[in-house]
Amino acid sequence: MxxxxxxxxxxxxxxxxxxxxxxxxxxxxxxxxxxxxxxxxxxxxxxxxxxxxxxxxxxxxxxxxxxxxxxxxxxxxxxxxxxxxxxxxxxxxxxxxxxxxxxxxxxxxxxAIDLSRFTLRGSKFVRLRNKISKAGRSGLVVTEDDPLAVDAELTELDRDWLRGKGRFAKELTFMVGERTGEVAPLRRLFVGRIDGAVIGYISYSPVYGTRPGWLHDLTRRRREAPPGVMEAINSHAITALSEDGAGWLHLGFTxxxxxxxxxxxxxxxxxxxxxxxxxxxxxxxxxPSATQVAYKEKWDPHAxxxxxxxxxxxxxxxxxxxxxxxxxxx
CATH class of the missing domain: 3.40.630.30 (Gcn5-related N-acetyltransferase (GNAT))
Incomplete structure (x- = not known):
């Protein structure tokens, strides 16, 4: 029963x-x-x-x-x-x-990336480093924000992101994360801005078990966002999560x-x-499996x-x- x-x-x-x-x-x-x-x-x-x-x-x-x-x-x-x-x-x-x-x-x-072994140094990350640097030269500023404090800004960005997917596009559910809700305070949210306007964000959810750390979960960007914005946000988050002792960054299921x-x-x-x-x-x-995998393989995952x-x-x-x-x- x-x-x-x-x-x-x-x-x-x-x-x-x-x-x-x-x-x-x-x-x-x-x-x-x-x-x-x-x-x-x-x-x-x-x-x-x-x-x-x-x-x-x-x-x-x-x-x-x-x-x-x-x-x-x-x-x-x-x-x-x-x-x-x-x-x-x-x-x-x-x-x-x-x-x-x-x-x-x-x-x-x-x-998944083992953060204890991760580095962006070396020749295989030249293109990724260049994209991150280019985003920085565009004026990108990345901060960790309270999800509730920036909800209105991110909701508007979500609408813009979905419009960019086409007339009949729908937002995937169930096997992807959420930004709001009762457990929102348990997530970590990193937001990218240019000239004070939100241009993209990534939400990270906690991971438990044998590879504890964080899950690179919900991602959104404006259609006009310059190249490298999401990579720069994730790189900033990796630094912050590593400094806080996270073991693994999981890039999610595809x-x-x-x-x-x-x-x-x-x-x-x-x-x-x-x-x-x-x-x-x-x-x-x-x-969009091919696009998702291409992004994940940029980080040379360990697992x-x-x-x-x-x-x-x-x-x-x-x-x-x-x-x-x-x-x-x-």
Whole structure:
């Protein structure tokens, strides 16, 4: 039997104790639902989408309790005549799901920088340094700001950013972070200005687990922003986060990238693999993977971590379309 729905503060404490997914903080996004089981210290984050309960990341609990929590969540889904579709699973999650009867496929990868080893010195960063310097010569000033204090300015920038995406563009949800909300004070926000006007910003969310640090999350820039603005903001943030003792900077999950047959677990669906590869080659209108990866590879990440999706039972095209609709990609 599920226990009472936890408050957001309790979910955050569970993430601090057990989360080992660099995107776990996104489980605190608005409209996320939570499942808990009596006698287990942990939770499952999910959203309801048609016939599916779409689980975000694996069960957040101690290793010994994760199988029982997942089993209880599946029973909860069945009681509502739903199936479970899990996204952004880590490689360490795949055995739990595959042995539980899920079909598991690689969906993409996340990228991370070990800040203790990071430097912009050397020939391979010449172009990046030049872009950052050019942004500085344009008058760019980067500051760390209180999200609430600059909300009106950033909301206006968000509108400009979305208009620049085209008439039918939509803002992605669910698998990307948020700038506002109850947990906004837990994030760190770095804002770039030229002549006092906001030209771009990056929001960073905390990361727990074996690679603790910060997640390079929500990014926005004005259409007229000069080249190098986002790189300069991130470089400024790296310095600040490093000085505060952060271990890792996670550049986030990018779907349809770093795909490798060697990463597919036993029992992976050939049909899903074909769809994911097709989107990798032709899906820029769904998600700008190539642009995202190009930005991330500029920083020469130290870790490229495969991430997975898992279908309860046999996968279907309908489940994939439901997931894309939930993420506002279609």
């Amino acid at each position: 599920p226990s009472a729905t936890p408050v957001l503060e309790d979910v955050h404490k569970i993430l601090e104790r057990y989360a080992d997914n660099p995107s776990a903080f996104l489980a605190l996004n608005a409209r996320t639902e939570y499942f808990t089981a009596e006698g287990i210290d942990g939770c499952v984050a999910y959203r309801t989408a048609g016939r599916y309960l779409v689980q975000f990341a694996g069960p957040f609990a101690a290793d010994r309790d994760r199988p029982a929590l997942l089993a209880a969540f599946r029973k909860h889904a069945a009681s509502r005549r739903k199936k479970v579709l899990a996204i952004q699973l880590q490689e360490s999650d795949t055995e739990l799901y595959a042995t539980g009867g899920f079909t598991v496929n690689q969906m993409g990868a996340s990228y 779907p349809f990238t770093a795909l490798d047959p060697a990463h597919e677990p036993p029992g992976a669906s050939p049909m899903v693999a074909r769809i994911v590869r097709f989107l990798a080659e032709h899906g820029e209108k769904v998600y 490229v971590l495969p991430e997975y999706l898992a279908f309860e039972g046999r996968p279907s095209l309908g489940a994939i379309l439901r997931l894309m609709h939930l993420a506002n990609a279609i």
